[in-house]
Amino acid sequence: MLANWFPNVVPIWPQFVQATWETLYMTFWSALIAGVLGLGTGIFLVVTQPGGINADPPFYNFLDKLVNLLRSVPFIILLAVMAPITKYIVGTTVGTPAALVPLIVGIFPFYARQVQNALLSIEPSVIEAAQAMGSSTGEIIYRIYLRECLPDIIRVSIVTIISLLGLTTMAGAIGSGGLGDIAISVGYARFENDVTIAALLVILVMVFIVQIIGDWIAKKVERF
């Protein structure tokens, strides 16, 4: 069946499988690192905002502007602009690991903003109640903000991971490998449309799986 519908995928099957792994690799590691960075930034934004539990308006303004700035850079340009920094950190600008740097820088501000919005759904009066009960800043972050907003944080994480899957395909432009790379450099360049469609199908399956697992977790943690 594969030979019938996707005749051009069969000869490059090992390459196709590897591309799938590369996409998973890029998505996983950049999601993990950008997740930590974005969560931290989101928390800092909420905590240091004017009226926040550790208000620090100058720091907040800096962070806020930085997030806006990074979010305004088109990803394809970010890939190019980041090259010297990537070379400094990874030692090379091509290959799958090298793609992680621009992917992280591209996605974490997006995630940070969404985490910030999720955390802001907590009524200020609930935070005030926690302060009145003698909770420290750390306790309020951990026991109120993160705990109360966990379902929302899971939901924005899913949105972020799905966006990230999209970004990994663009990273093919700098030789990162992955399904995006194969769709363009094989499917598009050699007019082998079936390869492009096969790559697309695999990515769609990944998106569905992420969505289903994410929704299930979000529902699970609604109350626990």
Added chain:
Amino acid sequence: MSATNIAIDLQQINVTFKRNNENLVALDNVSLQVEKGSIYGIIGYSGAGKSTLVRIINLLQRPDTGSVSILGQDLLSLHDKELRGVRKKVGMIFQHFNLLRSRTVLNNVEYPLLSQKMSRSKRHAKALELLKLVGLDEYAKAYPDELSGGQKQRVAIARALANNPDVLISDEATSALDPQTTEDILQLLKHLNEKLGLTIVLITHEMQVIKSICQNVAVMEKGRIIEKGSVSEVFTAPKQALTQKFVESAANVTEMRQQISDDHLIENLQSNERLLYLRFSSEVTSEAVISSLAIKYGISASILFANVQKVAQLSLGYMLIVLTASDEHFATILDYLTTVGVVVTDFSTGEEQIYVS
């Protein structure tokens, strides 16, 4: 009041908020002392500074100037950590309950205990005991959004008591509740006050709340305490117009005043009729006044409105009557009424003319 008897001592508190280069005075030289084990009510309209004032007690709001002493401890000199310790001894409940929606009722009550070294089972037991105290132990496993407003407030009260506080601050805790539930919550607070010796400071805009459980009251307006003292003292002889208004509001007199203008009562008076508003306390009763008018002066008065309310064991009466009498007759009647201790307000002329003995 000896110094050791004071739970809360606020001296000359000033708070100014800056908004768009404009200075808003929230508290203007406010001093307040609350005796241990008493229930102190602070009444005022929204924007009067009540919320800011109670937030001074646990330093959720820092004053610009003034001193804050809770159970003999000067709060303004404390470090963050010490302050958090004091806050654990000052419980607080709110108008909108502020429960944690992702946690069960039991876990909500446990929340203040999480930062203590306490075993899980001990914490459970303590929380359950508190839920029993507020009559909600059956709901331990429920979530806040499955409860009614009154039940949520009971959970909030149990949570506020978790650290065995000495003081409980109530920030409009009954304002979002219906009258019956309000009364239930107030009786619960009174019970806790008596059982645990809890000092309670509550703020409200409803006279009913003050009347129901407070021993002392402070009336606030525009960031100042304009009148304070024992409830009986302040409400039997209110000195300020606002205080008077609050006292009357509890006896539906506010509605009566509205009725006067809605029904054009003053415009419709005959030339020999007068619209009088009488206020009196326990010693005089409404029947006595009306019947003596009839017997002594042969005058009948028609009663448009009458109400009596009990404030701190005293009955306060309010009556609106239309009196038919000539001018000189009226002077004699007025003389009689004021001598027996009735405060008479004559609405007939369009302006309010007040007569007191």
